[in-house]
Amino acid sequence: MLVADVMLNLSQSKKKGLSLEEKRTRMMEIFFETKDVFQLKDIEKIAPKTKGITPMSVKDVLQSLVDDNMVDCERVGTSNYYWAFPSKALNTCKHKLEELQTQISEAKQRKVSVQKAVEKATVGREDTEERGALLKELQALKEERTRLQAELEKYRECDPEVIEDMRKSNVVAKEAVSRWTDNVFAIKSWTKKKFSFDDSRIDKAFGIPEDFDYMD
Template sequence: MTKRMSAEDKQKCMLELLHDKKSFFQLKELEKMGYKEKKISLATIKDTLQALVDDSKVHLEKIGTSNYYWSFPSESAVKRKKKVEELQKQKLELLNHSEILQKNISEAKKGKEISEEREQLELKLAELEKTFQEQTATIDRFKECDPDTLNALKSKSVIAKAAANRWTDNIFIIQSWCRDKFNIETSDFNKQFGIDENFDNI
């Protein structure tokens, strides 16, 4: 039983066939040679060639009414050489970029080396920040005794008292109106609306 070939093996065999022949062939010719010389299934040769064309390893051109396939060994060598040159160029660019980054990192680290003087300065800074926070907390605790704060609270208290008395007067007016209009006693009105008997202006 013939061993089944993988798609990669078929492509390799067809490429070897074209390189060995160093000529131009139609599909029918390649199917015949591929089956006879490389033991590739006839049904898969067309797809194998198309895969090689898609990978730019084999050329396909229509001449007149026929399609011709070809691939020369020298082309593969040239392509490999070009690819190697491109990779080497990319490698050089990456090395240069790496050197620039390393230089920038070294520059950024200057003045940030750990030293005894720096450690002392950092400790001093931490102490100052702690002192500042403690003083801020102390100021907040005694802020209620600040004259400006007390005056502001006093003004707000006067405004609140005046507003409360206005609402109280309005309620008294409504009580009187209901008493006169509907003959409702004040005590009944207060009971109905949950108003305390001692309700009065502040």
């Protein structure tokens, strides 16, 4: 029965194709079983035949193992050589396990801290009748404040500060009008002397109304 199950699993693996993790595991078996040093071309020959790893994926799988420090790689001359021993893999696994255990421990500590913070924050916020009444009163006060602010906005024009700002703005506007009036009068005088135009002709050219009073 056990042999039949193994054969069935192998058959299913061939049909579905190997996952990346399965390919990595099988490639590590090559190094552990042979305890030898290989070049890439050697692995590309061995892996498809003995472990069912597709030739196109051999290089990527091998590089992923090197990146994870599970397979050693060293360049000698123009060639790269790869090897991995069970003792190194065991140490790597132990180191990874220690890292994960540390992360789990830190996560547990953070969880405890968060739980304490939540418990502290909920003190005094229990759903009691008194708290419900206070929340209703708070909401009513907020609505009253909004209403009063809207009411106050209606009388903003009577605000002494607003009136003072308007007065200052009027003074500035009046001074600006006076400057432009002086400018127009100066240009009119210059044009009258330069071209001997009469006032009505100059006023018409500048679009000045006939009843415009320069002294206003």
